[in-house]
Amino acid sequence: MPFLKPLSLKALLLLAMTLGALANPFPNPQNDAVQCGTNICNNGDVCCNESCGICTPPGGLCTQQACKPPTDSVDRPVKCGPNTCKKGDVCCNESCGICTPPRGVCTQQLCEPKDVQCGPTICRRGQVCCNKSCGICTPPGGGCTKQACFPTPAKCGSTACPSGQVCCNASCGVCTPPGGVCTQQICQDPATTITDI
Incomplete structure (x- = not known):
C-alpha cells in the first residue's frame, strides 16, 4: 500500500x-x-x-400606529436667539439672532441681551423671566417656582381697591376703573375733629 x-x-x-x-x-x-x-x-x-x-420576529407583537414620514431638517424652523430663521436659512449668530443662507456671510459680533419686562419686574441682562405673575427673573436654565402671584390691592385711604380699579380719591377711599369719573372732594376722617387739624 x-x-x-x-x-x-x-x-x-x-x-x-x-x-x-x-x-x-x-x-x-x-x-x-x-x-x-x-x-x-x-x-x-x-x-x-x-x-x-x-x-x-415573525408573529411578534407590533403597533399599528401610523408614523409621519421623516422631514428634512432644512424644512424645520430654526430658533436663532430672539428670532426664528426662515425655511432654508441657518442660524449663524445666535447672540444677535442673525440668519443666513447656508455658508452665507455672517458677522461674529456679540450682541448683549436686552432687558426683559417680567410682570412687575424688569429682568437684568443675562436673566430670563421665569415667572411673569410673580416677576421672578433667573439666569437661563436656573430654577424657578411655578406659584401664581396676585397683585396686592391698591390702598386707598381706609379701603383697598378691588382688582382692575385704581384709587382716585384717597381722602374719601374712592376707587374707580382707570380713567373713570372721580369726585375731588376732601373727606374728613370721623375720628378726626376740627381741633385735631
Missing part, C-alpha cells in the same frame, strides 16, 4: 480553514434583509409596521 505523502503544515492549515468555512459558512446579511420603511430588518425579522420602520 503506497504511503500518503505527508502534508506540509501550511497545507494542513489551509485544509482546516477550508473545511471550517464549508461547515460553518458566513451568513449573508443580504439574503434575509427586508426593507421596512427607513430601517432594514435582519436575522429573520419581518417588517410589521412600514410607516414606523418597526421589525419584529
